[in-house]
Amino acid sequence: MTPDENMPSRSAIGTDRLIEVLAKDAGAPRPFGSILLVAAALGVASAAASYLAMLQPRPDIDVVVRTLRVLFKFIVTVPLAVGMIGLLDRxxxxxxxxxxxxxxxGGVGAVLAVGVGTELAMSPPAEWAARLVGHNARYCLMFIPLIAIGPLACFIAALRQGMPARPGLAGAAAGIASSAIAAALYATHCPDDSPLFVATWYTLATCIVAACGFIAGRRFL
Amino acid sequence: MAAALVGDEIAYRRFLEAVTPHLRVIARRRLSAFRLGNQDVEDVVQEALLAIHLKRGTWETHRPIGPWISVIVRNKLIDALRRRGHRVVVPIDDVVDLIADERQDVSTDGQDIERMMDHLKPVQRDIVRAISLDGSSVRDTAARLSMSEGAVRVALHRALRSLAAIYRGGTT
Known part of the structure; x- marks a missing residue:
């Protein structure tokens, strides 16, 4: 069946040799799923470290975490992080x-939309602008990307062990996952609890990280 | 392949040998449309083999391996064509139907694994050469270079990764 046996060509020999070498390196590879999980764990740890180095939880966190508006921030960010990591694996x-x-x-997006809708329905239009702008939108835009750097690096390193068909998009997805982790941490510091604020500034911060991830993906994957 | 994933060297070699003609047929069929010769075909084949090897952790054993291989070959074809200045989309093909015309084979020279190896570090090159040319085992190579077996394995693995990187960079 293989003509290489009677009529060997140089390149075919090269390929045969390559196979020989590859077979010698046969050892069991690390499954990609476990690589990604390790990266996620390291990412969360590094994000937590940079969060604690720069910020601390708001003083009333024990109390407010039981309110729906604060809880909402985690209902959006944590599933977003989990979902994006799952998608990265795919x-x-x-x-x-x-x-x-x-x-x-998609469910996360729907929850966010419901949250915004509820906030708009329950608060007087005169307050919308104030709730949207909040107290420290600029901090939000600065700290979420800063916290996300660590996890983003971990995810990009893990993706190099995989083989994404579109490196830029995979990098952007890694950026969103990192940003979701960072946002979940930052939410324990941020005093702005309005879904309007979350939907605007957290999303904007996520877009910044996703853009960085896109560039990193094009460059390193 | 499933056996190879737990480190069965013989099963793994058999798998690679079985899959290579398929890769060659796909690569030849696609590249002939761009008037690219046998050397380019063989490059793509080798590059795809390296990718299959280095990324085999991304294959899930409960999934069919055919589509997984097809996507890898397609990606490598696109890389190869892009490197030569084409911009194309290669459709995914069914690997299984393409075994037939393996007859008219190649006699070309030019770049092959031998030339790529010039870019490796000396120790890595020695190891790859010993294993590929003389077909010696990892243990013999380790004894000859007075290294530990583990060190030879690690160096071999690194060498393969840098070979893949050399292909990707197109520095050949």
Whole structure:
């Protein structure tokens, strides 16, 4: 069947040799799923470290965490982080279907929309602008990307072990995952609890990190 | 492949040998449309083999391996064409149907693994050469270079990764 046996060519020999070498390196590889999980754990740890180095939880965190408006920030950010990490696992494998992860992410978007709608319905229009701008929008835009640097580096390193078909988009997805982790941490500091604020500034911060991830993906993947 | 994933060297070699003709047929069929010759075909084949090897952790054993391989070959084809200045989309093809025309083979020279190896570090090159040319085992190579077996394995693995990087960079 293989003509290489009677009519060997140089390049075919090269390929045969390559196979020889590859077979010698046969040892069991680390499954990509576990690489990504380690990266996620390291990412969360590094994000927590940079959060604690720069900020601290707001003093009334024990009390306010039981209010729906504060809880809402975690209901959005934590599933977003989980969903994006799950999606990263899918897009880094050739020919793997995306599964239910996009649905989870769509659910996060729906929850955010419901939150914003409820806030708009329950607060007087005169207060909308104040709630939207909040107290420290600029800090939000600065700290979320800063906290997200660590996890983003971890995810990019993990994705290099995978094989995403579109490196830029995979990097952007890694950026969103990192930003969601960072936002969940930052939410314990941030005194602005309005869903209007979250939907605007957290999203904007996430876009910044996603853009960085896109560039990093194009460059390193 | 499933056996290879737990480190069965013989099963792994058999798998790679079985899959190579398929890769060659796909690569030749796609590249002939761009008037690219056998050397380019063989480059793509080698590059795809390296990718299959280095990224085999991304294959999930409960999924069919055919589509996984197809996507890898397609990506490598796109890389190869892009490097030569084409901008194209190669459709995914069914690997299984393409075994037939393996007949008319190649006799070309030019770049192959031998030339790529010039870019490796000396120790890595020695190891790859010993294993590929003389077909010696990791243990023999380790004894000859007075290294530990583990060190040879690590160096071999690193060498393969840098080979892949050399292909990607197109520094050949």
């Amino acid at each position: 897009i880094a494998r050739p020919a793997a279907p995306h599964g239910f992860w996009p649905w989870l992410l």
